[in-house]
Amino acid sequence: xxxxxxxxxxxxxxxxxxxxxxxxxxxxxxxxxxxxALAPHDWAALRFTVLQASLSAxxxxxxxxxxxxxxxxxxxxxxxxxxxLMAAPxxxxxxxxxxxxxxxxxxxxxLNLGLAALHLPEVSIFGLQGVVIAHVFFNLPLATxxxxxxxxxxxxxxxxxxxxxxxxxxxxxxxxxxxxLRAQLPGILMMIFLICLTSFAIALTLGGGPxxxxxxxxxxxxxxxxxxxxxxALLATLQFALxxxxxxxxxxxxxxxxFGAGVASHQVMDGPSGxxxxxxxxxxxxxxVFLMTPLLGVVVKGVPGLQDxxxxxxxxxxxxxxxxxxxxxxxxxxxxxxxxxxxxxQKWTETVAMLPMAASSLVLGTGLFxxxxxxxxxxxxxxxVTVVVNATLTLPYxxxxxxxxxxxxxxxxxxxTASLGLPPTAALRYVVLPRLARPLGYxxxxxxxxxxxxxxxxxxxxxDSGATLPLLVQRLMGAYRMEQAAAAALILVGASYALFWxxxxxxxxxxxx
Amino acid sequence: MLTLESLTLRQGSFSLTADWGAAAGExxxxxxxxxxxxxxxxxxxxxxxxxxxxxxxxLGRDLAGEPPGQRPSTIxxxxxxxxPHLTLAQNLGLGLSPTLRLSSAQKAHVDMALQRVxxxxxxxxxxxxxxxxxxxxxxxxxxxxxxRPILLLDEPFAALGxxxxxxxxxxxxxxxxxxxxxxxxxTHDPNDAKRFADKTVLVANGIxxxxxxxxxxxxxxxxxxxxxxx
Numbered sequence: 001x002x003x004x005x006x007x008x009x010x011x012x013x014x015x016x017x018x019x020x021x022x023x024x025x026x027x028x029x030x031x032x033x034x035x036x037a038l039a040p041h042d043w044a045a046l047r048f049t050v051l052q053a054s055l056s057a058x059x060x061x062x063x064x065x066x067x068x069x070x071x072x073x074x075x076x077x078x079x080x081x082x083x084x085l086m087a088a089p090x091x092x093x094x095x096x097x098x099x100x101x102x103x104x105x106x107x108x109x110x111l112n113l114g115l116a117a118l119h120l121p122e123v124s125i126f127g128l129q130g131v132v133i134a135h136v137f138f139n140l141p142l143a144t145x146x147x148x149x150x151x152x153x154x155x156x157x158x159x160x161x162x163x164x165x166x167x168x169x170x171x172x173x174x175x176x177x178x179x180x181l182r183a184q185l186p187g188i189l190m191m192i193f194l195i196c197l198t199s200f201a202i203a204l205t206l207g208g209g210p211x212x213x214x215x216x217x218x219x220x221x222x223x224x225x226x227x228x229x230x231x232x233a234l235l236a237t238l239q240f241a242l243x244x245x246x247x248x249x250x251x252x253x254x255x256x257x258x259f260g261a262g263v264a265s266h267q268v269m270d271g272p273s274g275x276x277x278x279x280x281x282x283x284x285x286x287x288x289v290f291l292m293t294p295l296l297g298v299v300v301k302g303v304p305g306l307q308d309x310x311x312x313x314x315x316x317x318x319x320x321x322x323x324x325x326x327x328x329x330x331x332x333x334x335x336x337x338x339x340x341x342x343x344x345x346q347k348w349t350e351t352v353a354m355l356p357m358a359a360s361s362l363v364l365g366t367g368l369f370x371x372x373x374x375x376x377x378x379x380x381x382x383x384x385v386t387v388v389v390n391a392t393l394t395l396p397y398x399x400x401x402x403x404x405x406x407x408x409x410x411x412x413x414x415x416x417t418a419s420l421g422l423p424p425t426a427a428l429r430y431v432v433l434p435r436l437a438r439p440l441g442y443x444x445x446x447x448x449x450x451x452x453x454x455x456x457x458x459x460x461x462x463x464d465s466g467a468t469l470p471l472l473v474q475r476l477m478g479a480y481r482m483e484q485a486a487a488a489a490l491i492l493v494g495a496s497y498a499l500f501w502x503x504x505x506x507x508x509x510x511x512x513x
Numbered sequence: 514m515l516t517l518e519s520l521t522l523r524q525g526s527f528s529l530t531a532d533w534g535a536a537a538g539e540x541x542x543x544x545x546x547x548x549x550x551x552x553x554x555x556x557x558x559x560x561x562x563x564x565x566x567x568x569x570x571x572l573g574r575d576l577a578g579e580p581p582g583q584r585p586s587t588i589x590x591x592x593x594x595x596x597p598h599l600t601l602a603q604n605l606g607l608g609l610s611p612t613l614r615l616s617s618a619q620k621a622h623v624d625m626a627l628q629r630v631x632x633x634x635x636x637x638x639x640x641x642x643x644x645x646x647x648x649x650x651x652x653x654x655x656x657x658x659x660x661r662p663i664l665l666l667d668e669p670f671a672a673l674g675x676x677x678x679x680x681x682x683x684x685x686x687x688x689x690x691x692x693x694x695x696x697x698x699x700t701h702d703p704n705d706a707k708r709f710a711d712k713t714v715l716v717a718n719g720i721x722x723x724x725x726x727x728x729x730x731x732x733x734x735x736x737x738x739x740x741x742x743x
Contacts, residue, residue: 011622025603064590183526274607292583412593413593415561415581415590415593416590416593416594416596418560418580418582419559419561419581419582419587419588420579420582420608420611421580421582421583421611422607422611422612423611423612424583425612426611426612428736430596430599430607430613431596432601434596434598435598
């Protein structure tokens with residue numbers, strides 16, 4: 001096994017880099033923190049962060065149960081489309097969704113116009129409820145997909161057995177579905193909670209002010225507006241400690257795949273009839289309306305604006321595409337390398353690959369900001385920093401997506417590869433990559449779209465020029481140029497899905513046999 | 514000369530010992546109940562399982578630490594002997610160059626090997642387009658190209674019908690004779706052993722006993738073999 005040491009070394013160096021980046025950022029912010037005495041508004045930010053994340057996770061999970069259940073037990077035309085719709089928000093740029101939610105729930109949106117016509121009080125999309133609505137918009141579909149996955153993993157024979165024994169739906173729920181929920185829901189809730197803890201763009205656009213500021217947002221404001229490095233460092237330390245604690249807790253739960261490639265619909269069973277059929281229909285319709293009207297809103301608002309596009313949009317697009325491509329390629333290469341090491345039995349690498357879950361865009365950003373600003377003007381490195389941070393933060397998703405596939409390849413072809421003595425590069429080229437093409441294309445597309453739509457660290461680093469497309473959209477919104485913002489958002493969403501689609505197609509093209 | 518010197522293999526609570534050798538050109542069947550460790554023995558020789566104690570020697574050289582691809586052996590597994598996404602020519606080419614950088618002379622060798630196992634002109638096909646028997650032939654053609662002095666067969670033809678299987682065994686004999694290779698063949702079927710192997714190893718009760726002439730073994734079966742044959 002002489003060449004084993006050579007084989008593991010890329011994964012080893014990669015692990016070292018990740019640990020250094022995340023550990024370094026954490027150490028950097030902890031060392032620079034003024035003092036660990038929290039001011040009242042820091043406490044408020046902490047409280048708000050935890051509150052909105054709990055509400056968002058709870059609501060998403062609560063609504064996902066009947067949605068996933070209805071999707072599981074009903075067959076209707078357009079069901080596959082519905083399942084695919086559930087995958088869409090995961091790669092939807094946050095600013096686009098926010099614009100859509102503003103179009104629907106905003107002051108002049110259809111909801112409030114309707115309420116006004118009925119002489120009912122106005123609903124505000126800003127503040128706590130706005131942040132929670134936006135988080136549910138993103139995470140309800142994710143939770144639904146994960147639960148649906150779990151439901152489909154229950155052997156069909158068990159449902160048939162239950163039906164042959166004449167179990168009513170309530171008993172089926174108790175004996176078959178409740179154990180599933182008990183096993184999966186905690187992990188799903190923890191994961192959404194964690195995602196919402198690190199939410200920045202939603203808080204930036206829909207939150208704000210002392211009452212509705214997350215830690216991420218407070219870090220951004222301390223650095224960007226007050227240039228109070230000590231306070232930013234303190235907040236970043238707090239944020240890192242919080243996320244690290246939650247990540248550690250979450251690691252104890254198993255989480256089903258939700259962002260993996262299509263959820264098959266092989267299981268055919270008849271759901272109960274009667275009022276339950278009506279309930280399922282209403283549930284699915286409500287979710288479809290909730291997810292689709294904001295998207296429709298962006299299109300309606302944005303199409304007229306396409307004739308009057310803001311200055312600099314094409315450069316912003318170019319920057320975004322470059323960042324997306326680079327970070328996607330880096331993240332994918334890193335994920336393959338680490339997952340391959342784990343598939344070959346090097347277990348500790350898994351911890352390293354999941355480590356970025358504990359970091360957030362603004363924590364890494366603050367760490368890098370503190371490390372870099374004594375030496376150079378930070379806006380000159382805005383794009384490289386964004387590439388590195390985006391690649392790091394998408395790594396855990398890609399890793400989780402690719403690990404089972406690589407394990408399978410190792411199980412099926414590991415011995416044959418070894419018996420023929422293929423060196424690591426040849427094994428990668430002739431065995432791993434061809435077998436992995438489909439999930440690899442899908443994953444790279446996912447990473448590219450996520451990075452394309454990301455509005456996080458770039459907001460911290462970018463100067464007046466040099467914005468990426470999501471940042472440009474956010475700035476247009478801030479200037480109340482909503483039509484231009486929506487038009488730019490349309491281009492952003494088009495480019496994101498085009499990147500995703502292109503990589504996915506390349507992957508399927510090379511996947512065969 | 515392959516020597517298993519006071520070899521002990523362990524996997525969890527399972528253990529197997531062997532202490533014997535095989536000379537060039539010998540065809541040896543390995544027979545015994547399932548779970549007795551027949552495959553385990555092959556895995557150890559092929560380099561997938563390090564011995565708990567004892568040594569595997571080739572021409573007096575200890576093979577410990579030598580990775581499977583560098584060992585003087587070729588192994589055919591029960592299944593997954595070909596990469597389904599590569600063409601036959603590529604699958605065979607890996608037997609000559611693990612990085613698939615083939616000279617034109619090597620490419621000609623690949624074509625000849627395909628010819629020799631009756632798959633001439635099929636180099637551009639993928640394994641999925643072949644029958645089970647043809648896949649077995651392709652794997653044997655690669656063994657032919659690798660020309661290693663030990664050929665290990667872990668029941669690669671178990672899924673084939675009796676007619677096809679005996680055809681394959683003839684081909685194995687042909688491939689092995691090209692490099693005067695030792696053949697160690699795991700089998701469930703006493704007829705395979707009688708038909709193909711000069712000697713047979715009985716694996717039972719944690720011991721892989723020394724090879725004895727096949728005819729003698731079946732003429733005078735030890736208790737473990739009668740238990741197994743029923």
